[in-house]
Every structure is written in C-alpha cells, then in structure tokens.
Amino acid sequence: MYDGHGLCLHVARHIARVSRCERLDCSSINSVAPCDVRPAKHSRQRYSGNPRTIKKSDRPVLKKVAVNQLTVGMFVHGFDEGWLKHPFWRNRFLIKEQSRLRELQESGLQHCWIDVSKGRDVPEEKPQGPAAAGLANLKRPPEPKREPVSLSDELERAAQLRARSAEAMRRMFTEVRLGNAIEPGECVSLVDDVVESINRHPDALLSLARLKTADEYTYLHSVAVCALMVTLGRQLGLDAAQCREAGMAGMLHDLGKAAMPQEVLNKPGKLTPAEFEIIKQHPLRGYEMLLAGADVSEGTRDVCRHHHERMDGTGYPDGLAGEQISLLARMGAVCDVYDAVTSDRPYKAGWDPAQALSQMATWKGHFDPVVFQSFVKSLGIYPTGSLVRMRSGRLAVVLDQNPSALTKPRVKLFFSTKAGLPMKPQVLDLAAPNVVDQIEARESPDNWQFTYLTELWGGDAALRQARG
Numbered sequence: 156m157y158d159g160h161g162l163c164l165h166v167a168r169h170i171a172r173v174s175r176c177e178r179l180d181c182s183s184i185n186s187v188a189p190c191d192v193r194p195a196k197h198s199r200q201r202y203s204g205n206p207r208t209i210k211k212s213d214r215p216v217l218k219k220v221a222v223n224q225l226t227v228g229m230f231v232h233g234f235d236e237g238w239l240k241h242p243f244w245r246n247r248f249l250i251k252e253q254s255r256l257r258e259l260q261e262s263g264l265q266h267c268w269i270d271v272s273k274g275r276d277v278p279e280e281k282p283q284g285p286a287a288a289g290l291a292n293l294k295r296p297p298e299p300k301r302e303p304v305s306l307s308d309e310l311e312r313a314a315q316l317r318a319r320s321a322e323a324m325r326r327m328f329t330e331v332r333l334g335n336a337i338e339p340g341e342c343v344s345l346v347d348d349v350v351e352s353i354n355r356h357p358d359a360l361l362s363l364a365r366l367k368t369a370d371e372y373t374y375l376h377s378v379a380v381c382a383l384m385v386t387l388g389r390q391l392g393l394d395a396a397q398c399r400e401a402g403m404a405g406m407l408h409d410l411g412k413a414a415m416p417q418e419v420l421n422k423p424g425k426l427t428p429a430e431f432e433i434i435k436q437h438p439l440r441g442y443e444m445l446l447a448g449a450d451v452s453e454g455t456r457d458v459c460r461h462h463h464e465r466m467d468g469t470g471y472p473d474g475l476a477g478e479q480i481s482l483l484a485r486m487g488a489v490c491d492v493y494d495a496v497t498s499d500r501p502y503k504a505g506w507d508p509a510q511a512l513s514q515m516a517t518w519k520g521h522f523d524p525v526v527f528q529s530f531v532k533s534l535g536i537y538p539t540g541s542l543v544r545m546r547s548g549r550l551a552v553v554l555d556q557n558p559s560a561l562t563k564p565r566v567k568l569f570f571s572t573k574a575g576l577p578m579k580p581q582v583l584d585l586a587a588p589n590v591v592d593q594i595e596a597r598e599s600p601d602n603w604q605f606t607y608l609t610e611l612w613g614g615d616a617a618l619r620q621a622r623g
C-alpha cells in the first residue's frame with residue numbers, strides 16, 4: 156500500500172475527529188469540488204550503488220540497527236515509534252543524501268529497521284575503538300549555529316520583516332503595473348531573512364503573516380506563502396538552497412495578479428463567472444513576466460504557473476494531474492490555499508488555523524496527500540493562534556508548537572466554560588511532565604465573542620499587525 160496515503164488518512168481521521176465544523180463556503184478560493192483522491196504514484200527506486208548488498212527477491216530483508224549505524228544508500232523500512240513521534244513524512248525511504256542522514260541522526264530516535272534487499276547493508280566488520288568514534292564524529296558536519304529565541308522576541312523581529320517584505324512586494328507590483336521589468340534582487344535578501352526568522356522560531360512569522368489588513372492582502376499573502384513554503388520545505392527534508400527556492404517561489408507566485416484589473420482583483424465579494432475567468436489568467440501572466448526577464452529559477456516560474464493545479468486534474472491553467480505537477484507546485488497549492496482561507500477578507504472572516512487544516516483534509520483530489528500531511532506536521536495540528544477546548548473545560552489559545560508531539564503545544568488558558576467567566580491567563584506546556592490536562596478539540600471562534608485572541612497569543616506585536 157502507498158505509505159504516504161495511509162498516513163495522510165491517519166492525519167485526516169485525527170483532524171476530522173477534533174473538527175466540529177460544517178462544510179464550508181469556498182468562494183474565497185474559487186470553488187473546491189469534492190472528488191476521489193488520486194494520490195501521486197511514487198516510484199520506488201532501488202539503490203544501485205552497492206550491487207553486492209541487493210537481493211533479487213521482492214521480500215524485504217529486515218535488520219534492526221542503531222540510528223548511528225545508518226549510512227547513505229540504506230533503505231529505511233520503519234520505526235518503532237509512531238509517525239507522530241518522528242519527523243519524517245514517510246516510514247519507508249531510501250537515504251539518498253547526507254542531509255537526510257543527518258536528520259535521522261539528530262531525530263532523537265535510537266533504532267530503526269532497514270531493508271537490505273533495497274539498499275546498503277550494515278558493514279560486516281565495524282571499526283572498533285576510539286579512532287572509530289573520532290571518524291564517526293568527523294562524518295557529521297558542524298551544526299549551523301542557531302540562536303534560540305522566545306516567541307515574543309521573534310514576534311517583534313518578524314513584525315519588522317513582515318512590514319519590509321510587504322513594502323517590497325508593493326513596489327514590485329507597482330513596477331509591473333507601470334510596465335517596467337521585474338527586479339527580484341531585493342526578494343533574495345528578504346527570503347534569506349525569512350529563512351533566518353523561521354530558523355530562530357518557526358511560529359512567529361507564520362502567525363503574524365496570517366494577519367492582514369484589506370489593502371495589504373495581496374502583498375502580505377505573498378510574504379505568508381513565502382514563509383509557509385520555507386517551513387514546508389524544511390519539513391519535507393529539502394536542503395537550504397531548495398528551501399530558499401521554495402520561499403522565492405512563494406513570494407512571487409501571484410505576481411501575475413499585478414496584471415489583473417484592480418476592480419476585479421479587489422472586488423469585495425464573490426466573483427462572477429466572467430470575472431473568475433479573468434482572474435484565472437494570473438498564473439500564466441505571472442509566468443510570462445518571469446520568463447521575459449527576471450533572473451529566477453525554473454522552479455520559481457513553475458510555481459507561478461502551476462500553483463492552482465490540482466492532483467485530480469481539475470485545476471488551471473494547464474489541467475495537470477498527479478506527478479505532472481512538480482513537487483514545488485504541489486507545495487505551492489497547499490500553502491496558497493491555507494493562507495487564503497485563514498486570512499480575513501472584506502466579505503468573509505478567515506478561518507481559525509486548526510479549522511482550516513481540518514477542512515482542507517477533507518478536500519479529496521485537491522492536494523498531494525503526502526505534501527499535505529507534511530504541511531500539517533510543519534504547522535502542528537493546532538497551529539499558533541488556534542482556539543482549543545481543554546478536557547478540564549477551559550478554553551485556550553495555542554502559543555507555539557512542540558516539534559516532538561503535534562498534539563501537545565504550549566497554550567495559554569484564559570476562559571473557564573464551567574464558570575462561564577474569563578480566568579487569569581495561564582501558560583501551560585502540554586508536553587511538560589506532570590501536566591494532565593489535554594486538548595479535547597478545537598473550538599470555533601465563531602461560537603464566542605472574544606475580541607482579544609490575537610493579543611493573547613501574540614501580544615502587542617501581533618495586535619499592531621492585526622490593526623494595520
């Protein structure tokens with residue numbers, strides 16, 4: 156069975172279990188048609204680097220090995236831990252690159268299963284003694300230095316980056332409307348800054364970028380999709396250069412909207428079929444602009460053209476299906492829709508982040524299930540800013556994620572449903588020992604009249620962004 160699909164169903168079931176929300180109005184992202192899932196056909200490559208270790212039988216030949224015995228070329232067959240406890244989006248995969256090997260070695264896992272019929276075996280004679288330990292250490296490149304910061308500290312920096320990026324996109328859109336050539340140079344340094352912010356604290360910029368004022372929507376949407384693409388790329392195991400390319404693609408994916416009539420683009424309501432036909436031209440227009448002169452990668456152009464394609468072939472402009480759609484474009488499709496549905500628009504309030512994930516999980520045929528599953532893992536099942544109900548009956552907002560336990564973020568308790576009264580806000584790390592309270596379900600903010608949720612999770616920095 157296709158592993159990723161099975162895992163995705165696991166995620167969908169989990170999310171559906173905590174979802175209380177009705178079928179939605181999808182007008183803001185221009186129709187979502189329920190249909191059968193057609194997961195991408197993922198080819199199973201066989202390792203050919205060491206023919207001595209390949210067995211001709213299709214039956215797996217499994218060995219349990221210590222994670223520090225793994226090398227490039229080995230085929231991982233599974234983990235003892237459930238997928239929620241390890242950071243990989245598949246249980247079975249060939250270790251093709253050092254970066255993937257490093258992820259395994261730094262994952263905190265102790266053992267895993269390898270299939271030596273599909274990849275390299277462990278050496279029969281292992282070097283012994285202190286010299287071997289030294290060699291093992293040499294194989295690991297030095298960890299990039301990261302400066303751990305608190306959410307509140309990074310929110311302040313992320314607010315400045317968000318403002319700078321939006322301003323840069325505003326200038327770029329203006330230049331395009333004036334008929335001038337695109338200069339993506341400034342975007343390169345902005346994408347680097349986005350990557351650094353996400354490295355310091357992934358929840359800060361992602362959460363702030365979700366808050367948009369009406370007149371900034373198009374520009375901030377570009378910044379948000381950039382940040383989401385970088386985060387998703389990291390989750391999928393892309394290397395640093397690929398993550399930067401994904402970020403650049405997110406930043407420029409809607410450039411073609413600069414060529415759309417302003418009255419249609421900014422219409423405060425649902426588009427007519429004729430208006431929608433006009434807007435559907437923006438991927439192709441953006442692609443042509445980037446092709447005409449901008450110094451950007453083929454992957455960036457591809458996302459610009461294909462971020463509205465769907466796995467079942469019902470998207471536009473080219474009606475591509477399954478693996479005809481590049482990985483970057485499949486990532487773009489997920490990030491684009493998530494940001495669109497979680498953003499407030501003049502005619503529709505944005506969905507709560509957890510509500511958005513639960514709804515997107517039900518849209519069969521729209522997204523690559525493996526990419527979507529990784530997206531959920533990258534944000535958490537309850538992303539920052541989600542309103543949740545605890546088993547104790549208290550309500551809380553999610554502050555930030557615990558990477559090793561998707562269902563146990565750090566939350567801020569603020570309301571007692573039993574008493575029907577606000578309570579003194581209290582931060583609770585659900586992954587900490589001795590904490591017995593747990594999230595029971597996400598709670599729809601529509602059921603309450605809270606006006607201070609943004610302030611609760613993001614403090615002054617978030618409040619300023621929300622007010623514009």
Ligand SMILES: [Fe+2]
Binds near residue numbers: 408437438462463491
């Ligand atoms: Fe678009």
Ligand SMILES: [Fe+2]
Binds near residue numbers: 376
């Ligand atoms: Fe978009």
